[in-house]
Amino acid sequence: MECEMMTWWGWLLLGLFFLLAEMMTPGGFYLIFFGAGALMVGTLSGLKLTGPEWMEWLLFSVFSIVALLFFRQPLLKRFQSADMGKAIDSLVGETAVALDPIAVDAIGRVELRGAAWSARNVGENPVAKGQRCNVVRVDGLTLSVRGT
Incomplete structure (x- = not known):
């Protein structure tokens, strides 16, 4: 057949x-x-x-x-x-909320756009839990932030 x-x-x-x-x-x-x-x-x-x-x-x-x-x-x-480049670049200048206290030059967690991110405090002062902070740079999956 x-x-x-x-x-x-x-x-x-x-x-x-x-x-x-x-x-x-x-x-x-x-x-x-x-x-x-x-x-x-x-x-x-x-x-x-x-x-x-x-x-x-x-x-x-x-x-x-x-x-x-x-x-x-x-x-x-x-x-x-x-x-992808545009999406990552658009995070710079946004305001995140610290989920953990973050000492100067230490890594903690922040919430941005409803998601938790790793964040390094590059500012001169520690960031308290619940404090707003500005995203100044994105390094892979880690945000560089400064307290406001």
Whole structure:
């Protein structure tokens, strides 16, 4: 018994499924390339430019993996680094509330935008629990703060 070939519209539906799944998942640009591969094979199949079913699956695999290897990193750099840098930079100048007393040049915890952060007191005076403090710099996941 011979397998029936996957029709061109089946590839297009598979491609749309992968693209929708990419939009629904957090993450790192993986499924979009499989969606693009399926859309490419669907287009070629619709134009009668593919051969047997195994050839369609081979083309799908090659298109998807090549696109993943060559285009994922540039997409990550374009979409994530710009947004992440802006989000971190926007913390500077904000006012946080100390959750712990923080001595000068010591690390404690502060609350900012509803989340607890590690914070280093870079001011000249200790920061008391509940005191407001200004964020002057962000070093990774640690905020540099000064009491107000």
